[in-house]
Amino acid sequence: MRVPAISVAFSLLFVSIHAFSFPSFLGAQKPIKTSKRVAVIGGGAAGSSAAYHIQRFAQRAGLDVDITIFERNHYLGGRSTTVHAYDDPRFPIELGASIFVEQNQILVDACTEFNLSTSGAGDERPRDDRPTLGVWDGAKFVYTQYGTIWDLPRLLWRYGYAPIKTRKLVQKTVNRFLKMYEEPFFPWSSLSDVALLLGLTQATAATGIEFLEKNGVGGLFAKEIVQASTRVNYAQELNEIHGLETMVSMAPEGAMAVEGGNWQMFAHMAKTASSDVRLNVTVSAIERREKSGFGITSSPTISSLGDTVDSYGVKSATESFDTVILAAPYQFANVSILPAPESIPSEIPWVKLHVTLFTSPRLLHGRAFGIDSDAEVPTTILTTVPSDPSTHSKPAFFSISTLRAVNNTAFSPPRTEYMYKIFSHESVNPAFLAEIFDLPTPAAGHELSRDDISWMYRKVWHSYPYGLPRVTFEELKLDEGLWYTSGMESFISTMETNALMGKNIARLLIDEWTGSGQKKGEVEQKPLKEIL
Numbered sequence: 001m002r003v004p005a006i007s008v009a010f011s012l013l014f015v016s017i018h019a020f021s022f023p024s025f026l027g028a029q030k031p032i033k034t035s036k037r038v039a040v041i042g043g044g045a046a047g048s049s050a051a052y053h054i055q056r057f058a059q060r061a062g063l064d065v066d067i068t069i070f071e072r073n074h075y076l077g078g079r080s081t082t083v084h085a086y087d088d089p090r091f092p093i094e095l096g097a098s099i100f101v102e103q104n105q106i107l108v109d110a111c112t113e114f115n116l117s118t119s120g121a122g123d124e125r126p127r128d129d130r131p132t133l134g135v136w137d138g139a140k141f142v143y144t145q146y147g148t149i150w151d152l153p154r155l156l157w158r159y160g161y162a163p164i165k166t167r168k169l170v171q172k173t174v175n176r177f178l179k180m181y182e183e184p185f186f187p188w189s190s191l192s193d194v195a196l197l198l199g200l201t202q203a204t205a206a207t208g209i210e211f212l213e214k215n216g217v218g219g220l221f222a223k224e225i226v227q228a229s230t231r232v233n234y235a236q237e238l239n240e241i242h243g244l245e246t247m248v249s250m251a252p253e254g255a256m257a258v259e260g261g262n263w264q265m266f267a268h269m270a271k272t273a274s275s276d277v278r279l280n281v282t283v284s285a286i287e288r289r290e291k292s293g294f295g296i297t298s299s300p301t302i303s304s305l306g307d308t309v310d311s312y313g314v315k316s317a318t319e320s321f322d323t324v325i326l327a328a329p330y331q332f333a334n335v336s337i338l339p340a341p342e343s344i345p346s347e348i349p350w351v352k353l354h355v356t357l358f359t360s361p362r363l364l365h366g367r368a369f370g371i372d373s374d375a376e377v378p379t380t381i382l383t384t385v386p387s388d389p390s391t392h393s394k395p396a397f398f399s400i401s402t403l404r405a406v407n408n409t410a411f412s413p414p415r416t417e418y419m420y421k422i423f424s425h426e427s428v429n430p431a432f433l434a435e436i437f438d439l440p441t442p443a444a445g446h447e448l449s450r451d452d453i454s455w456m457y458r459k460v461w462h463s464y465p466y467g468l469p470r471v472t473f474e475e476l477k478l479d480e481g482l483w484y485t486s487g488m489e490s491f492i493s494t495m496e497t498n499a500l501m502g503k504n505i506a507r508l509l510i511d512e513w514t515g516s517g518q519k520k521g522e523v524e525q526k527p528l529k530e531i532l
Contacts, residue, residue: 348466
């Protein structure tokens with residue numbers, strides 16, 4: 001779940017790796033009379049984008065398509081979803097993917113087309129004299145930022161030229177990555193091949209710390225600032241995550257969110273693409289027909305645990321489709337594919353991220369973070385690991401964010417409270433909450449009182465894969481007529497890149513149907529130096 005490192009200095013130093021450009025749509029094609037029926041399994045960023053762009057490309061090509069979107073949850077957006085504090089629609093909070101940036105063209109264009117209002121990430125954070133950001137190593141704040149003109153000089157004073165070197169490294173990586181949006185690379189039929197051709201496997205083959213050190217960035221800046229960014233954005237440290245996602249983590253510039261929830265972008269995409277969007281419907285089987293196409297077996301989802309009415313003796317329905325796009329991680333989809341496709345996605349480890357949202361009238365207390373009791377605690381706390389692990393344990397959380405101040409009218413008189421969000425690798429318990437507010441530790445099995453914590457919501461996500469170094473990625477085409485979007489997750493896991501994968505598959509699919517695609521091997525036959 002990406003969150004912004006609210007930082008004037010960072011924004012000045014780091015360009016966004018999301019500065020995506022957009023190729024033009026397909027040129028005019030002669031109308032094709034054949035109608036195609038497409039099943040998209042998953043209504044998140046990738047599935048919604050795939051459906052949306054299939055419809056747009058098909059319309060431009062004069063091709064008639066009939067798209068059905070299956071989503072087992074009761075909402076569209078996948079890991080982009082909101083909950084309401086106090087169960088009040090006036091107070092939406094992002095539970096999953098929190099931000100995107102102004103250069104994310106797929107998402108920004110969606111906001112423009114669907115007339116969605118955005119606000120800058122952090123615009124609603126409390127405006128007071130507290131520091132805006134602190135990086136905590138489990139015992140002390142190793143870096144603090146105040147939102148003033150002195151932040152940049154302070155950053156350079158502590159870390160020397162490392163921030164500037166990192167910016168150049170990000171720019172170099174960005175320039176190569178952006179070619180994925182341009183001909184002759186777009187659309188790409190293999191993520192592994194295009195990553196190799198563009199030199200991006202130099203970043204994915206190494207851990208974050210290896211990639212930084214190889215390019216002359218190390219020391220305090222890597223361990224304190226870059227690692228704090230990988231922990232908050234991907235819940236991973238520099239010796240765990242590959243270099244490309246490390247670069248993605250250093251991209252806070254121009255962060256924004258859709259007012260009311262980022263899920264709206266994908267809901268609009270899906271509903272624009274199809275009049276047949278089936279929420280609370282679980283697909284259990286994909287079976288290839290003897291002559292052509294697939295049979296899709298589905299049934300209503302009746303609980304958040306994914307149980308279907310099949311479990312209670314009610315029959316599922318099976319329908320025919322020409323093409324299927326599996327827009328969800330195969331290992332979590334719980335769908336059988338018969339016969340087995342030529343390529344079966346490998347099972348990979350995913351981060352299990354605990355997200356805790358709550359409201360309290362209390363401010364974070366300095367004693368819990370190794371500063372004076374009367375000292376002001378930063379509104380956003382990121383974390384890194386101690387330079388000497390023998391001195392103290394690493395933090396038990398990835399980040400604590402003070403989102404905004406609200407007026408809780410359930411109390412008489414109404415009182416000011418603060419909305420908090422915590423990312424952690426384990427469940428946040430009452431003792432931890434008592435510690436950060438300097439309250440007495442509650443007895444075992446007891447929660448803090450409603451006077452101290454007035455509302456709480458917990459969620460455990462399979463948020464993103466562990467970004468372990470690798471140079472190959474899952475196939476986009478699992479078999480003839482069967483496509484897969486989630487190979488992007490191990491490459492770069494963001495809303496925009498998943499939307500890009502959906503768009504890329506949409507273009508490949510339409511090119512295949514119209515016979516207008518590039519001949520296989522045409523790009524690869526050119527000299528690599530010429531291509532780059």
